[in-house]
Amino acid sequence: MRFVTYSANGETYYGAATDAGMIALSPDFPQWPTMRDVIAAGGLPDLETAAQRKEVTHSDFTYEIPVPNPEKILCVGVNFPDRNAEYKDGSAAPKHMSLFPRFPRSFTGAGRPLIRPPENHTLDYEGEVAIVIGKGGRRIAAENAYDHIAALTLCNEGTIRDWVRHAKFNVTQGKNWDNSGSIGPWLVPFTDAAQLDDxxxxxxxNGEVRQSDSLNRMMFPIREEIAYISTFTTLVPGDIIITGTPTGAGARFDPPKYLAPGDVIEVEVNGIGTLRNTVEDET
Incomplete structure (x- = not known):
C-alpha cells in the first residue's frame, strides 16, 4: 500500500495511491487531521483496511510532501565511500556522521518543479532514501532502530552548491532554499529489514543515470543513523531522516552539470518507487 498527502479541488487530503488515482481517507478519520497524526497514532494499518473498502475519489490531484510539518528533518551528508573520496582532501572515512537540518518549506511534492532562484543557478540534485519515524525515542540502540521506522519514502535533496560554501563548516543556507528539493511521492510502510538492506x-x-549504488554500502547504516541522532535529540513520530546520497551529483562533473529549467530528475529505489520532478526558474 502507498500512502499519500495530496491536494485536489482546493482541499488537502491524505489517503492511498492507486494506479487509477487517489482514495481519500482523511474524511474517514477526523481524529487524525494529517498524515503526521496518523503516524503518531500507529494508524497506517487502519488506513490500509479502509482503503480496501473504497473506490478512487480523485483522478486530478497534486502531490504534497507525504508528512506535513514534521518536527525535524535531518540529513546525513557524505555517507557513501565514493562520495567521501569526491572531496579529494585525503581524509579517511569520518569517525562520526555529518548532519544538517532542512526546513519543510525547502521541499515540494512529486511531479512539481524544483525552483532555481535568481540569486544563484548552481541547483544540484541528490537522490536519497528517507525514513519516517513512527515510534519516538531517545538513545535508541542500533539493534532496535528499525522498530522505530514507520515508513519509507524518497528524496531529491536539491542544493544550491555555491551557497554551501558561504561558511567554513555550515551548509544550511545552501540546503534550504524554498522548493529546491522534493520528498515523495508516497509512503511505503516499513515491514521488513530487506526493504532497506537490499x-x-x-x-x-533527462534519462541519463547519474547516481547508482546500494544502501548496504553506506558508511553509516540507517540503524546507526537512528542511534546516533537519538543520542542528542528525542526523535518523535513524523520526524524524517534523509539518509545520504551516492556519488554522482552534478557538482562533481568537470565541468559541473547543474540543473536547468526543463530538466527532469528521477530518483528510483526498488520497493519504494520513483520520485520525479522538473525544474523551473523562480518567477
Missing part, C-alpha cells in the same frame, strides 16, 4: 538507488537526469 535497496538499490538510482538517480537519472
Amino acid at each position: 535497496a538499490q538507488i538510482e538517480t537519472r537526469v
Whole structure:
C-alpha cells in the first residue's frame, strides 16, 4: 500500500495511491487531521483496511510532501565511500556522521518543479532514501532502530552548491532554499529489514543515470543513523531522516552539470518507487 498527502479541488487530503488515482481517507478519520497524526497514532494499518473498502475519489490531484510539518528533518551528508573520496582532501572515512537540518518549506511534492532562484543557478540534485519515524525515542540502540521506522519514502535533496560554501563548516543556507528539493511521492510502510538492506538507488537526469549504488554500502547504516541522532535529540513520530546520497551529483562533473529549467530528475529505489520532478526558474 502507498500512502499519500495530496491536494485536489482546493482541499488537502491524505489517503492511498492507486494506479487509477487517489482514495481519500482523511474524511474517514477526523481524529487524525494529517498524515503526521496518523503516524503518531500507529494508524497506517487502519488506513490500509479502509482503503480496501473504497473506490478512487480523485483522478486530478497534486502531490504534497507525504508528512506535513514534521518536527525535524535531518540529513546525513557524505555517507557513501565514493562520495567521501569526491572531496579529494585525503581524509579517511569520518569517525562520526555529518548532519544538517532542512526546513519543510525547502521541499515540494512529486511531479512539481524544483525552483532555481535568481540569486544563484548552481541547483544540484541528490537522490536519497528517507525514513519516517513512527515510534519516538531517545538513545535508541542500533539493534532496535528499525522498530522505530514507520515508513519509507524518497528524496531529491536539491542544493544550491555555491551557497554551501558561504561558511567554513555550515551548509544550511545552501540546503534550504524554498522548493529546491522534493520528498515523495508516497509512503511505503516499513515491514521488513530487506526493504532497506537490499535497496538499490538510482538517480537519472533527462534519462541519463547519474547516481547508482546500494544502501548496504553506506558508511553509516540507517540503524546507526537512528542511534546516533537519538543520542542528542528525542526523535518523535513524523520526524524524517534523509539518509545520504551516492556519488554522482552534478557538482562533481568537470565541468559541473547543474540543473536547468526543463530538466527532469528521477530518483528510483526498488520497493519504494520513483520520485520525479522538473525544474523551473523562480518567477
